[in-house]
Amino acid sequence: MDVKEYRKQVAAEIAGAGRDDRPAVRPMADLAATDDSDPATRADSIAALRIDPQNLGETVPELLAIVRDGAQAVPVRMAAFRVLAGAAFLGPRFAPFRADYLEALREVSSDPDARLRESALETLAIEKDAYAQNVLLAGLKDPKAALVPPARAIQFLGYDVHADVAPVVRELFHRSKGAVKEEALRLLASDPGSQKLITDVMLDKGERSAMRRLGATALQNLNPEAFERAARRIVTDEDDYDAIRATSLAALAHVQELGTAASDAGFADAVEKLKETTKSPRLRSSIKRFMSAARG
Amino acid sequence: MNVEFDIPGTDAQGRVFLTWSPIEARARLLQPPSGSTSVRVTLRNRGAAAGGRIVFNRVRAGSGTPTLTLDLPASGAAVSFWVAGEFQRPSVAYGDAVIEAVGPGSAGALGSRALMVRIRKNAQTLTPAERDRFVAAFGTLNGRGGGRFREFRDMHTDAADAEEHGNVGFLPWHRAYLLDLERELQAINPAVALPYWRFDRPAPNVFTRQFMGVSNSTGRVQFTPGHPLESWRTDGQPGINRSLSFNAAAAPAGLRNEAQTLSLGGPPASAAYGPFAIMEGNPHGRAHTSFGGFLRSIGTAARDPLFFMLHNNVDRLWAKWQWFNRRTDPANSRSFAPASPNRVGHRLPDTMWPWNGVTTSPRPSTAPGGGLAATAMTNAPGASPTVRSMIDYLAEAGGAALGFAYDDVPFEM
Numbered sequence: 290m291d292v293k294e295y296r297k298q299v300a301a302e303i304a305g306a307g308r309d310d311r312p313a314v315r316p317m318a319d320l321a322a323t324d325d326s327d328p329a330t331r332a333d334s335i336a337a338l339r340i341d342p343q344n345l346g347e348t349v350p351e352l353l354a355i356v357r358d359g360a361q362a363v364p365v366r367m368a369a370f371r372v373l374a375g376a377a378f379l380g381p382r383f384a385p386f387r388a389d390y391l392e393a394l395r396e397v398s399s400d401p402d403a404r405l406r407e408s409a410l411e412t413l414a415i416e417k418d419a420y421a422q423n424v425l426l427a428g429l430k431d432p433k434a435a436l437v438p439p440a441r442a443i444q445f446l447g448y449d450v451h452a453d454v455a456p457v458v459r460e461l462f463h464r465s466k467g468a469v470k471e472e473a474l475r476l477l478a479s480d481p482g483s484q485k486l487i488t489d490v491m492l493d494k495g496e497r498s499a500m501r502r503l504g505a506t507a508l509q510n511l512n513p514e515a516f517e518r519a520a521r522r523i524v525t526d527e528d529d530y531d532a533i534r535a536t537s538l539a540a541l542a543h544v545q546e547l548g549t550a551a552s553d554a555g556f557a558d559a560v561e562k563l564k565e566t567t568k569s570p571r572l573r574s575s576i577k578r579f580m581s582a583a584r585g
Numbered sequence: 586m587n588v589e590f591d592i593p594g595t596d597a598q599g600r601v602f603l604t605w606s607p608i609e610a611r612a613r614l615l616q617p618p619s620g621s622t623s624v625r626v627t628l629r630n631r632g633a634a635a636g637g638r639i640v641f642n643r644v645r646a647g648s649g650t651p652t653l654t655l656d657l658p659a660s661g662a663a664v665s666f667w668v669a670g671e672f673q674r675p676s677v678a679y680g681d682a683v684i685e686a687v688g689p690g691s692a693g694a695l696g697s698r699a700l701m702v703r704i705r706k707n708a709q710t711l712t713p714a715e716r717d718r719f720v721a722a723f724g725t726l727n728g729r730g731g732g733r734f735r736e737f738r739d740m741h742t743d744a745a746d747a748e749e750h751g752n753v754g755f756l757p758w759h760r761a762y763l764l765d766l767e768r769e770l771q772a773i774n775p776a777v778a779l780p781y782w783r784f785d786r787p788a789p790n791v792f793t794r795q796f797m798g799v800s801n802s803t804g805r806v807q808f809t810p811g812h813p814l815e816s817w818r819t820d821g822q823p824g825i826n827r828s829l830s831f832n833a834a835a836a837p838a839g840l841r842n843e844a845q846t847l848s849l850g851g852p853p854a855s856a857a858y859g860p861f862a863i864m865e866g867n868p869h870g871r872a873h874t875s876f877g878g879f880l881r882s883i884g885t886a887a888r889d890p891l892f893f894m895l896h897n898n899v900d901r902l903w904a905k906w907q908w909f910n911r912r913t914d915p916a917n918s919r920s921f922a923p924a925s926p927n928r929v930g931h932r933l934p935d936t937m938w939p940w941n942g943v944t945t946s947p948r949p950s951t952a953p954g955g956g957l958a959a960t961a962m963t964n965a966p967g968a969s970p971t972v973r974s975m976i977d978y979l980a981e982a983g984g985a986a987l988g989f990a991y992d993d994v995p996f997e998m
Contacts, residue, residue: 290673292647292995299847299909306844336839341863342751371830371839371874378870378883380750381926408877415882440803447822448885468803475805479821498810506816506823510730535811543729543816571811 317351328362335368340375342382349376349386353393356405363402370397370408395420399436407437414445422446429457440468447476455480462486471500478507487511491519494529502536509540517544525559531569538575542582557583586616588626588686588696591663594988596961600679600775601700603637603670604990606979607645611663612655612686612696621659626686626695628653628666636681637702638674642667645983647998670702672995677712679776701776705767705901706992708780708796708894709788716796719780722773723890724813726766730821736954737766738819740939741887744949747930748938750883753858753922754931755865756903757975759896761937761957761966764987766893768958778989781897784872785842792833797891804828804878819888826878827889837875840868846902847909856910859922861903869899904978904994915976933973941969962988 290298317338326334335355340348355361355369373390377383383390397409398421413421425442428435435442439461446454455477462473474490477483490496491504505523509516520537523529538560557580564576592601592610614624629652630638640649645667655664668684676682680699688695706715727734740762741749749758767779782791791797798806798814806825808815817825831837841849846868850861872895873880879889886892907913912920915933924931929947930938939952956968965985966974979996980986990996 292672292997295672295995296909296997299905302844303847303909306842306848333838340866342866368839371871374874374881375870376866378750378873379866380746380752380755380883382751384751411877412881415885438803444803444805444826450821468801471805472803475822475824478823499807502810502815503823506729506818509816510818510821510823532810536815539811539813540729540816543725571809575811 317347328364331362332364332368335365335372338372340372342379345376345379345382345386349373349383350389353386353389357393357396359400363405366397366402366405367408370405374412391416391418394418398424403437407441410437411441411445414448417449422449422451426454426457429461438468439465440472443469443472443476447472450476450479455482459483459486471503474500474503474507478503478510481511484508484511484515488515488519491533492523498530498532501533505533505536505540513544517541521553521556524563525556531567531572534563535569535571535575538572538579542575542579586614586618586624586688586695588612588657589615590684590686590696590698592668592698592700594962596775601698602703602775602962602988603639603668603682603700604702604704604979604986604988605670605672605996606981606986606990607642607649607667607669607996608986609645609665610668611665612657613661613663614657614659615661617659617661623656623658624688625654625656626688628655629685629687630683631685631694631697632676632680632682632699635677637676637700638671639682639684639700639702640669640671645998647996669996670704670990673992674702675704675706675992676701677715703776703778704990704992705778705897706780708782708791709786710790711780713795715780718774719770719777720796721813722770722777724817725773726769727814727817727819727890729816730818730823733769735819737762737769738887739951739953741883741892743884745938746883747928747947748949750865752926752928752931753862753924754935754937754972756862756900757972758930758937760900760903760975760978761940761970763893763897763900764966764989765940765954765957767989768960771960772958779897780894781901781991782891782894783843783898784868784875784895785836785840785846787835789834791891791894792829797894798825798827799833800828800878814890817890825889827880827891828877830875830877837872840871840875842868843902843905847906850906850910853910855919856906856912857919857922858912861906862922864899864902868902869896872898901991901994904991907976908994908997913977913979913981915973920976921972931972933971933976935972936969937972960988 352369352373356366394409394413397405400406410421425446428442429439443458458473458476462470487504487507491501491508520541523537524534560576560579590612593608595601628641641653642649649669653666657664679701682702683697683699685694685697726732770777782788794807794809798808801807804826806827846864849864850856879885914920921933929935938948939954940957942952944950944952957970963985965987978987981998
């Protein structure tokens with residue numbers, strides 16, 4: 290398309306949007322007009338608020354008040370929370386409000402509404418907030434004190450792993466299944482004390498595929514030599530599943546690409562033979578990558 | 586008799602990459618027929634039908650033609666011409682764009698050069714091959730947590746907030762950041778260009794197990810087995826935390842759309858960067874907080890590979906605003922704005938952390954990653970870019986371009 294014609298097209302699109310460059314001087318005054326609206330409408334109005342650097346002083350305190358106000362409908366409070374979280378991306382401009390923001394989140398972390406609790410605790414955990422970490426760990430030790438589901442608590446604690454967390458999570462790993470077990474494995478992925486646990490998961494044909502693949506990733510980081518041994522065993526085991534074989538081979542290909550693996554003609558031959566027999570597209574893709582890396 | 590091309594920016598493997606920004610190339614005759622003083626040749630496209638296309642001109646201009654006739658001296662002296670990718674005709678693979686020289690009445694070509702019109706594209710419409718090469722390169726860069734990506738992650742933390750956010754340098758800093766990462770990806774696979782996630786439109790092809798993954802009920806991203814990002818690792822932890830507050834088949838709510846964003850700053854005659862840059866809050870900040878997980882916070886956002894596609898769209902919006910309002914010349918006071926607060930790193934002549942290696946106050950105490958990655962394609966912006974050097978990225982005012990362009994933002998002089 291001719292650039293001049295394209296310019297006209299873009300101009301028409303912009304004109305169709307209406308101007309949005311007026312400074313948002315009193316956005317909260319506009320929002321006040323929706324005080325009596327239904328929650329969905331009010332939440333939409335909050336989501337549409339134009340929060341700009343020049344109006345933070347007016348908007349942030351009022352939005353924090355909405356988040357804290359248990360009398361407001363949850364969708365309204367969640368909308369205010371998301372707008373505040375977006376304003377936090379203004380970095381230094383948001384700095385004067387940050388302490389109040391985090392304090393409001395701590396208050397909301399024990400809110401009756403699960404979504405608000407979870408959003409607040411995740412944000413606090415990302416900020417490595419000690420209050421949130423203590424609350425999450427307490428909930429793992431005593432389910433009656435839990436403010437979020439255990440899988441999420443483990444995930445949030447993963448933002449800042451402390452030494453006292455691993456033993457609690459290891460115990461949870463052994464007596465849980467599903468999402469809790471998976472999150473526990475992820476958190477333990479950087480714990481040297483969990484290497485045997487991780488290796489066992491990777492090699493266990495009775496374990497879920499996703500868990501075994503996660504175990505492979507974790508072991509490769511913890512102990513690359515142990516990982517290579519386990520991965521080769523899996524790849525050459527014709528009775529093992531294609532998914533874990535694909536993941537293991539892709540990881541070995543990466544090691545080859547780095548040039549850190551010793552060349553092993555016997556293993557390369559075994560992989561070449563696998564190419565002839567497998568019908569799995571994922572495994573074939575991993576084989577191709579491995580053979581390319583092995584050839585250098 | 587044949588024609589030899591000399592195209593600047595050719596890499597060590599003889600590969601050439603073009604964007605929409607014209608570059609000056611040269612052609613010369615080898616082994617001319619005896620008795621001739623010059624030979625008239627025609628330069629033309631001979632690439633794949635669906636591949637990249639090239640335009641030519643005798644001078645540096647905002648447009649070109651699909652063919653160009655040159656008279657090449659029999660002496661072998663080089664004749665210069667200008668070449669660029671044809672707007673809206675990018676390559677999908679290396680070599681699908683070809684410059685060919687044919688002589689009068691020739692049965693075949695006198696010379697040809699395969700190359701790539703390498704352009705940043707909408708992630709939603711990538712071909713499977715484009716998508717796969719991008720994620721493969723990204724997975725290699727991450728190196729299961731041990732690769733160079735660690736430095737990119739370390740560049741975008743709370744400790745560096747004042748370098749990167751809340752001031753006028755937000756857009757130039759992130760432009761340099763993306764360029765640095767893209768060049769590292771291209772060092773792994775030179776056919777890669779960083780795609781953008783257009784967050785004001787539905788992008789169901791992005792949120793798939795084959796591409797950026799699908800989030801499970803606990804907000805963990807799932808990929809197909811053997812996917813290059815399956816073993817993604819940051820801060821010692823495997824995996825990506827991401828939950829969507831919107832339906833993956835729709836666009837997030839509450840964001841300024843593209844037209845609204847482009848209208849920021851005023852009409853073209855008076856459009857100014859300062860009012861435009863409020864897009865840092867919306868749509869940029871809102872795009873981030875459309876997710877739970879890593880993307881939700883400045884300190885963790887760069888742990889998610891989607892971050893770079895989100896920010897590529899932010900940069901594309903700036904690029905499109907620059908083009909539409911003719912604000913690519915840093916000498917124009919409306920192309921940029923005074924730093925507010927007046928902090929180093931946000932003024933036109935300032936070098937930018939971490940590439941400048943400065944670790945004395947008020948800069949952060951470490952500077953990961955070294956200088957900005959080099960490329961054979963261009964010598965701009967150099968290892969230690971200034972804020973100014975990021976403004977005219979297509980070199981519309983002359984000089985060297987930065988080596989990237991967007992599929993929907995043209996070059997125009």
